[in-house]
Amino acid sequence: MVNDHIRQGESGDESSGGRVNRRSFLAAAGTGTAVALAGCSGGGDDTVNIGGIYLLSGVAQALGTSSRNAARAAVDDINENGGINGKDVEITVKDHGNNPAQTIRSLVQEDNSDVLIGITSSGVGLSTAPTIESLGVPFMATDIGTPYLTEFDTDSYGDYYNSADGTAALKPNIFRSTANTSHMTYGIAKYVADNYGAMRVANMGPDYAYGEQCWEYFKAYSEGLGVDHDYVASEFPSLEANDMTPQINSVLNNDPDLVFTSFWAGDATTFISQAAEQGLFDEVEDVFDTIGADPTVYSALGDTTPEGIHMSGWYWPTAYDNEHNQAFLDKYDSMYSDANVPSIPGFTGGQTWGAVQTYKQVIESVGSLDADDIVSELEGFTFEEDPRGPITFDADSHQAQAPVTLGTTSFDADVPYDGAGLVDIQKYTITRDESLELLDGSGLGPGM
Amino acid sequence: MGGTFDSVPSVEGNERLLVGVGLLALVIAPFVLGPFQRSKLAEVLIFGVFATAFNLLYGYTGLLSFGHGMFFAVAGYTMAKTVQTVGPMFNFGELFGGVSVLATWLVGLLLAVLVTVAVAMAIGYLAVQLEEIYFAMITLSFTMALYAVANQDIIGTVQAVLGIGNDTFTNGSDGLTFTLGQVDLFGFTFTLVDIADPMAYYFVTLVVFTVAMYLLYRIVNSPFGTVCKAIRENPERASALGIDTTRHSWVTFVLSAAFSGLAGGMLIPLFTRVTPDYAYWSFSAEPVLMTVIGGPYSFFGPLVGAFSYRYIRWFISRFEMLEAYWQFSFGVLLLLVVLFVANGIIGAPEQLREWLDSRGE
Numbered sequence: 001m002v003n004d005h006i007r008q009g010e011s012g013d014e015s016s017g018g019r020v021n022r023r024s025f026l027a028a029a030g031t032g033t034a035v036a037l038a039g040c041s042g043g044g045d046d047t048v049n050i051g052g053i054y055l056l057s058g059v060a061q062a063l064g065t066s067s068r069n070a071a072r073a074a075v076d077d078i079n080e081n082g083g084i085n086g087k088d089v090e091i092t093v094k095d096h097g098n099n100p101a102q103t104i105r106s107l108v109q110e111d112n113s114d115v116l117i118g119i120t121s122s123g124v125g126l127s128t129a130p131t132i133e134s135l136g137v138p139f140m141a142t143d144i145g146t147p148y149l150t151e152f153d154t155d156s157y158g159d160y161y162n163s164a165d166g167t168a169a170l171k172p173n174i175f176r177s178t179a180n181t182s183h184m185t186y187g188i189a190k191y192v193a194d195n196y197g198a199m200r201v202a203n204m205g206p207d208y209a210y211g212e213q214c215w216e217y218f219k220a221y222s223e224g225l226g227v228d229h230d231y232v233a234s235e236f237p238s239l240e241a242n243d244m245t246p247q248i249n250s251v252l253n254n255d256p257d258l259v260f261t262s263f264w265a266g267d268a269t270t271f272i273s274q275a276a277e278q279g280l281f282d283e284v285e286d287v288f289d290t291i292g293a294d295p296t297v298y299s300a301l302g303d304t305t306p307e308g309i310h311m312s313g314w315y316w317p318t319a320y321d322n323e324h325n326q327a328f329l330d331k332y333d334s335m336y337s338d339a340n341v342p343s344i345p346g347f348t349g350g351q352t353w354g355a356v357q358t359y360k361q362v363i364e365s366v367g368s369l370d371a372d373d374i375v376s377e378l379e380g381f382t383f384e385e386d387p388r389g390p391i392t393f394d395a396d397s398h399q400a401q402a403p404v405t406l407g408t409t410s411f412d413a414d415v416p417y418d419g420a421g422l423v424d425i426q427k428y429t430i431t432r433d434e435s436l437e438l439l440d441g442s443g444l445g446p447g448m
Numbered sequence: 449m450g451g452t453f454d455s456v457p458s459v460e461g462n463e464r465l466l467v468g469v470g471l472l473a474l475v476i477a478p479f480v481l482g483p484f485q486r487s488k489l490a491e492v493l494i495f496g497v498f499a500t501a502f503n504l505l506y507g508y509t510g511l512l513s514f515g516h517g518m519f520f521a522v523a524g525y526t527m528a529k530t531v532q533t534v535g536p537m538f539n540f541g542e543l544f545g546g547v548s549v550l551a552t553w554l555v556g557l558l559l560a561v562l563v564t565v566a567v568a569m570a571i572g573y574l575a576v577q578l579e580e581i582y583f584a585m586i587t588l589s590f591t592m593a594l595y596a597v598a599n600q601d602i603i604g605t606v607q608a609v610l611g612i613g614n615d616t617f618t619n620g621s622d623g624l625t626f627t628l629g630q631v632d633l634f635g636f637t638f639t640l641v642d643i644a645d646p647m648a649y650y651f652v653t654l655v656v657f658t659v660a661m662y663l664l665y666r667i668v669n670s671p672f673g674t675v676c677k678a679i680r681e682n683p684e685r686a687s688a689l690g691i692d693t694t695r696h697s698w699v700t701f702v703l704s705a706a707f708s709g710l711a712g713g714m715l716i717p718l719f720t721r722v723t724p725d726y727a728y729w730s731f732s733a734e735p736v737l738m739t740v741i742g743g744p745y746s747f748f749g750p751l752v753g754a755f756s757y758r759y760i761r762w763f764i765s766r767f768e769m770l771e772a773y774w775q776f777s778f779g780v781l782l783l784l785v786v787l788f789v790a791n792g793i794i795g796a797p798e799q800l801r802e803w804l805d806s807r808g809e
Contacts, residue, residue, distance in 0.1 A: 097765070101720060105644070106765070109484035123622030127721040130627045134643035161627055164532050165616070209622050239621070 048084045048363065050075065050356065051113025052093035053103055054143065055120035059240040059266045062296040064120045066346030067143055068093045069339075071117060073331045074356035084360050085367065091356075093118075100124045101131040108135045114369045115140070117355045122146035122181075122210050126169055130161060133171040138374045140175050140355040143348045145210055145291065147182035147217070147447025149174065150399035157445040167445055173375050175398040177358065177391070178314045178351035181213050182435060182447045184290045187312055187404045187428035189221035192258065196286070201229045202256035204247060206267050207236035214262035214290050217444060224438030232256050237267075244271055248278045259287045268292030269300045281306040288312070293407065295342035298419040305409050305420035312406040315350030315388060318414055319405045319425040325387035328353050343416050351402065354386040358393075361385075394432070399448040403427035474654055483645035487718065490646060490653040492758045494715045495738065497660045499750035501707030502735035507744030508668055509700050510680030511579070515571075515587030517732035518594045519705045522567050523560035523712030524722035525598065528624035530556035546632025549640050553628055557713045564709025565702055572701035576694055579683070591727050598623075598724035623723030641717045649718060656714055660707055661751070667703065668747060676700055708735075741785050743792025752794045 052071050054064030075091045083089055092111045097103045100119070107113045116132070116139040119125045125144040132139045141149060148160055151168040158166025192199070203218075205211025215234060222229055233254040235247035248271075251259060259280065263271045268289060275281060286309060293313035298305055317329055329344065332353075337343045345353070359374075362381060366373040380395035391400045405425050413421025435446035474493070478486045498520065505511045535541075535552040544551040575586045597603065597618075604617035618624065628640045641649045667673055675696055678686040683693050716722045725731060734757070735750070742753020760781065764770045770777050789796045 095771075098725070099719065101643075105484055105487070109482065109644075110766075127623065127625040127723075130625065130720050131643045136644070161625060162532070163536065208620060 046087055048087050048089045048115075048369065049111065049113045050089060050091040050359065051104075051107030051111060051116045051118075051137075052091060053096060053100065053107060053116070053118035054093060056093075056095040060120045060264075062341075063143065063265045063294070063346065063348060064095075065341065066294075066296065067118070067120070067348040067352045069336055069341065070328075070332065070345050070349040070352040071142075071356050073328070073335050073345075074353045076335065077327075077331050078356070078360050084363050089360075096120065096124060101128045104128055104131055105135065108137050113137065114371075115359050115363075115374065117142055117352065117359075119144055122149070122213075123208065125149050126160065129169055129171045129174055132174055136173060136371050138173050138175070138359075138371055138378065140177050140359070142177050142352040142355050144176065144178070145181040145184070146213060147180045147445060149447070150176050150180060150394075150397045151445035151447040152397055153445060157443075170398060173371065175378055175393055175400070177355040177393075177400045177402070178348070179402045179404045180399065180447050181210070181290070182217050182439075182444070183428070183430060184312055184314075184404050185214055185217040186221045186430050186435065186438070187406050187426075188260065188288045188290065188310070189218055189225055189227070190428060191310065191406055191426070192288070193222065193225040193227045196258065198228045198230070199257040199285070200232045200255065201258045201260055202233040202235075202251045202254055203231070203260050204235050204237070204244075204251060204271065205262035206264075207238045211236050211262045215260070216442075217439075218260055220439050220442035220444050223442070224440065237271075240266065241270065244274050245278060248275050248280055252278065252280060252283060257285045259284050261287065261292070262290040264291045265294065265297065268294070268297045272297075272301055272306070273304050276304050276306060281309065286310060291347060293405070293422055294347045295344055295415065295417060295419075295421075296346060298409075298415070298421060299342055299417040300419075302419055303411075305411075307408075307410050307420065309409050310406055311409060311422065312404055313347035313422075314402075314404065315345070315347050316405045316407060316422050316425060317344045317349070319407070319422070319427070320350075320388055322387070322389060324385045325350070328387045350387040351400070354383060354388065354391060354400075357385060358383040358391075394448065397432065397446075397448050401429065401431075401448070403429050471658065478647060478650045483647075486650050487646050488758070488762060490650045490718060491715065492755055493653050493657040494711050494718070495734070495754040495758055496751040497657055497664075497714075498708055498711035499735045499738040499742070499754045500661065500664050500747070501704050501711065503739050503744055503750040504664065504668065504676070504707070505700055505704040506736070506739060507746075507749070508673060508676040508680060509697060510683075511576070511697060511701070512584045512736070513575075513587040513701075513704075513732070514584045514729065514736065515589075515591035515732050516704075516708050516735050517729070518571075518587075518591035518727050519564045519568060519708035520712035520715075520731070521591075521594060521598065521722065521724070521726035523564045523709035524716035524726055525618060525624065526560040526563045527556040527713045527716050528626050528722045530559055531626045531628065532624065534559070546637075549629050550631045550633065553640060553717065556717075557710070560713030561706055561709045564712070565706050568702045568705030568709075569698075572698050572705065576697040576701055588729055588732070591732055592729055595724050595727035595729075598727055618724070621724060623721055623725075625721040626717075627720055628717055641720075643720060646718060653714060653718075656710070660710055664707060665747060672699075737782065739792075741782065741792055743789075743794035745791050746794045749792050749794040753792060756793055 052068060054067050056064045071091060075089050078084060078089050094103050116137055119141055120143045122144050125141055126148060148167045148169040150170055151157055152170040154168040157168040160166045160169035203215045205214055233251045235250055237244045237247045261271060289311040291313055293311040293316055332345050333343050361383060362374055362377045366377050378393050382390055382392040384390045388402050391402050393400050405427055407422025407425040409420045410423040411420050413423050415421040432446050432448050435448060439446060477489055502516050505513050531552055540548045540552050571590050575583055578586055599621055601616060601618045601620045607617060631638055631640050638648045675691055679693050679696060687693050738753035738757045739750045741756050743749030764774045764777050785792060789799055
């Protein structure tokens with residue numbers, strides 16, 4: 001254990017209270033082994049520690065980074081306004097790493113995080129949920145789409161973890177501050193039903209659980225809404241694909257009226273630029289995307305983004321006319337106007353800021369950092385000051401009842417970069433009962 | 449490849465003492481360590497078995513496999529499938545009552561080793577026909593093929609075409625996640641793998657580790673192990689002595705895979721998730737690195753390498769700057785080992801002594 005004493009020193013640097021540092025040090029000197037002790041000293045000091053885990057490298061780097069920026073802005077805002085219960089707030093954000101479950105353990109057991117936010121991938125969200133449950137610390141998912149994570153009805157949909165085909169994966173201490181795939185695809189299916197009716201629809205999405213689930217849910221909601229589409233093609237280019245032209249051409253060969261897509265971040269940029277090259281946007285009536293609407297995507301595309309297609313997101317900066325959203329935008333701009341990122345938050349911004357601010361209110365309301373108390377307070381809790389308007393966390397599903405936005409791409413949008421943005425933004429909301437009725441017979445759970 | 453493994457009889461007493469002290473430390477360690485480090489140590493022990501099993505083929509027989517991750521993956525998927533499908537299918541819950549979790553785990557581990565052996569027999573039969581770089585390349589090809597099978601869920605797709613199952617078998621890139629619950633052993637209840645604090649699983653790991661290392665030690669110090677070394681030093685000469693080198697290499701390949709499978713079957717429940725990444729070539733580089741760092745010409749070299757590799761990796765992760773460039777940090781370290789110590793960390797003290805002696809003259 002050559003490294004133990006070094007680790008001890010390092011962990012001492014991170015915890016703010018000198019008392020903890022010395023106590024740990026003395027104990028370490030006494031036993032000659034230090035590692036065990038740093039982990040036991042959290043909570044009692046003068047800070048509230050928030051742990052964050054996001055993809056800060058690879059395809060989703062821009063996405064994870066903008067979530068981290070929004071979280072840091074919220075922490076800064078809280079500290080400027082007296083902290084939480086008078087305590088300073090510190091945030092540690094880590095990359096998923098090659099073993100996200102162990103990264104989460106490290107955030108809690110080595111960095112003493114009191115509450116957690118994060119995760120940039122549905123697959124990782126589902127696979128780390130048992131670890132989060134075991135750690136017992138409240139976790140707020142800000143960037144995950146899969147409805148399974150907040151589906152609690154194991155009788156109807158099967159337990160995700162103890163059967164080969166179960167899809168209900170809710171764990172008691174996991175909440176979600178963003179709308180999920182079930183909700184997003186409902187918004188798009190509803191828009192199509194209201195504006196187009198039955199059409200020839202093709203699908204393109206990333207080749208993993210998210211892309212597949214988006215397509216399944218879109219079809220199920222369309223059927224529930226009584227729209228009898230003709231599904232002419234479905235293509236799944238691999239995640240981070242450099243070349244999507246074979247799939248784009250295959251879709252075009254089937255002559256669709258509408259193209260439904262579920263690309264995001266780098267994949268959305270690749271799809272739009274290559275689809276534009278292949279003339280896809282001229283040949284079809286409309287294109288929809290689930291979570292591609294993000295400043296980083298539009299600024300990367302410059303003038304390539306076609307106007308008039310419909311893209312949705314969990315959050316769009318100009319979609320909400322309220323003082324809390326303005327406060328968030330002002331804070332974000334003040335912190336990142338000089339940085340090498342767009343000075344407006346991305347599509348995970350609102351719910352990440354909201355998650356941190358929700359924690360503040362909940363912790364102050366229970367008056368302690370007790371994990372169980374925070375969890376039970378969160379069930380049914382309404383956060384009035386969310387940038388997206390008041391948000392309630394459902395007591396059963398732990399899913400935030402937050403609206404999704406669906407807008408039209410345009411170069412007239414008010415954005416601080418050269419590129420497109422969203423205009424004519426519509427918001428969609430849906431309840432569990434409505435969702436159950438629409439999805440009836442599909443075998444898919446509402447997850448809300 | 450100047451092998452200097454054979455221990456001089458006089459050091460044996462020393463070695464025994466060291467092993468005794470080491471084991472004692474491993475028994476005491478979990479009581480001193482915190483939950484995160486307890487789990488880390490269990491993980492390191494499992495990697496120790498993995499690297500030692502790998503070295504049976506590399507250091508002892510002279511065959512560099514660049515595909516040992518595939519055995520790890522096969523074992524991991526077998527374990528996950530046992531928990532998710534086999535257990536419920538044969539109704540382990542009712543069959544074994546309170547110890548059903550333990551039974552599922554045991555059956556899973558047994559199946560993990562057996563399935564790995566079956567896979568290794570087929571792949572090994574083809575692989576050992578080749579030597580040196582060609583052997584490395586064919587093992588690399590096989591692991592990447594298995595990666596594709598798991599990542600694209602080819603088995604699930606085939607099943608769907610045949611109309612069986614629910615069109616997912618490996619669950620693609622997301623992999624399979626599962627947990628092992630409570631054991632009730634004669635009224636004594638504990639969680640077999642408590643993710644946040646795997647105290648019970650640490651001791652299970654320690655027992656499996658000790659047995660596996662003992663068996664591997666017996667193998668390399670048997671006539672079988674001597675033949676391995678003969679093949680490593682000079683395959684033609686070994687052949688001339690009447691040894692069927694291909695067949696012997698094949699058996700060694702399968703043995704090495706069996707212990708690698710055992711390691712995979714142990715680690716996956718601790719990590720709660722198996723993904724195709726274990727079959728990706730970069731994971732197969734891990735036992736190679738551990739062995740090179742620790743020292744391939746000593747039985748305990750790979751174990752020392754596994755300890756060094758995993759703890760240095762963890763240490764780097766504690767510093768944001770080092771972590772951002774961890775491959776670089778690690779590369780520098782590896783370069784130093786390869787350049788300056790012939791037989792890894794475990795050979796370093798010996799080498800230092802020789803160097804000091806030569807300066808004294």
